[in-house]
Amino acid sequence: MSNPLSIYNSLSRQKEVFEPLHPPFAGMYVCGPTVYSNAHLGHARPAITFDLLFRYLTHLGYQVRYVRNITDVGHLENDADEGEDKIVKTARLQNLEPMEVVQKYMNTFHRNMDQLNTLKPSIEPRASGHIIEQQELVRQLLRKGFAYEINGSVYFDVEKYNRKYKYGKLSGRILEDLMANTRELEGQDEKRNPFDFALWKKAAPGHLMKWPSDWSDGYPGWHLECSAMSIKYLGEVFDIHGGGMDLQFPHHECEIAQSTAALGKESVRYWVHNNMITINGQKMARSLGNFITLDQIFRGDHPLLEQAFSPMTVRFFILQAHYRSTLDFSNEALIAAGKGYQRLMKAVETLGNLKPSAASTVDIEDLSEKCALAMNDDLNTPILISHLFDGVKIINSVNDGTEKIDDKGIEALRKLFDDYVFKILGLRDETQDSKTxxxxxxxxxxxxxxxxxxxxxxxxxxxxxxxxxxxxxxxxxxxxxxxxxxxxx
RNA sequence: GGUCGGUUGGCCGAGUGGCUAGGCAUCGGUCUGCAAAACCGGGUACGGCGGUUCGAAUCCGCCACCGACCUCCA
Structure with a gap:
């Protein structure tokens, strides 16, 4: 690895050389979906971004353990006692068991992820399967005095934590500012401070998803599962934690607080966040109701869609933007991405039939170096793709006879395309699907x-x-x- | 209101002090019976106003606009 991989760490707000704690192993935890409705285009972004990182780390020779959770416990609808668990709510609306809801949307999510050609994580833990670990973490926080119990619920004491450690370092927030800006919620007197967050919630009567505990029949708090499961599978300190930028606060900030308070040390070494997909300049999100599900995209079945777009078109579309930039959805942009993808695939086919010459007029080694540089520069896939299109030009020119390439050059070019197009970018030649x-x-x-x-x-x-x-x-x-x-x- | 980020050509999207990003669209040419594809070539750009500099899309300041987070969210 002559030029090392640099990756942007949200914690330091700069690119840092990636050096895993225990080479050749690398650990990566990514926040997965809450499975209470169909996966939409927005979900494709982190899935593809961290699939890319997983693939690239593997390509660099690391032995990667990639953990991505499934949140199947649900979160509260809002920060009030009367808020309803989203999974429970969907279950009630559809007249299903909560676990039936979970299973249904988890199945869809997995199918969509397969369609997008993302590799399966090494471990895909579910929050409901780790209630014991989460409870243990709560006990630990209680023992260390960073949590308090009241009426069967347990809350994290942010102010106390802030006195010893600094709360808000990831999102750049200052506790005093938060205190000044947090609006008072009626009937929320359980918490000592409005910015304290639940570690364990006592279930309201009739609540469907609940587990026994030292404190009450209830369910774990919003942020606990990621701390508990990342520690369990990757260790107290691990390399990468990923997720969408919108999770930075409060979710990841609370994770840091919980883990740091419980362990007495920082858990995550590199925080990596992908940006949002926007539609008409606004974030696409379930809560905003402006989302298009992946199934709708693949079928062309949505009022905003002029046509269907294949999974690889979507993947290519996402990879054509840098993961830390917003990416705006439009039919025009998807059509352009689809055509570019087609052109790339045709060139791959042509590459397979290329005839060697005695001499070469093209420099594949130089191209290969440029590709590596682009990826090592914080996974700059748009630049990588621009270099791959230089490769496309070479392939077509050789095919047209305006350039020449020797045996070694062809071999190098085939390896380059195989590595970058298929193994790293994770594209699949779906143009071949119809030719069988x-x-x-x-x-x-x-x-x-x-x-x-x-x-x-x-x-x-x-x-x-x-x-x-x-x-x-x-x-x-x-x-x-x-x-x-x-x-x- | 607080914190952070953005504003690039017809569209998407890189770039961070001088060196063609790229894709899609478009125009001209080559090839072809004509197309298609491919190749060759062209045009169109850095929100506004100042400043620093030999030189700024790139650094600094101010202004305008857009967005994210501050409530679940990928």
């Missing part, structure tokens, strides 16, 4: 032969009619110097 149809192949051969005969007769009326009709049916004919080719679309 034997019957279509046979039929097309017959049609192309007939059209060829017409062309030999110079009967262009007939040959053009065949081409036009096929175009209408979604098949494009191309008369190349290597013979007639066809493709869908």
């Amino acid at each position: 149809d034997d019957l279509a192949e046979e039929l097309m051969k017959i049609i192309i032969d007939l059209r060829g005969e017409a062309r030999t007769r110079k009967d262009f009326t007939t040959s053009d009619r065949i081409r036009d009709e096929l175009k209408k049916a979604g098949v494009t004919i191309k008369d190349t110097k290597d013979g007639v080719k066809w493709e869908r679309g």
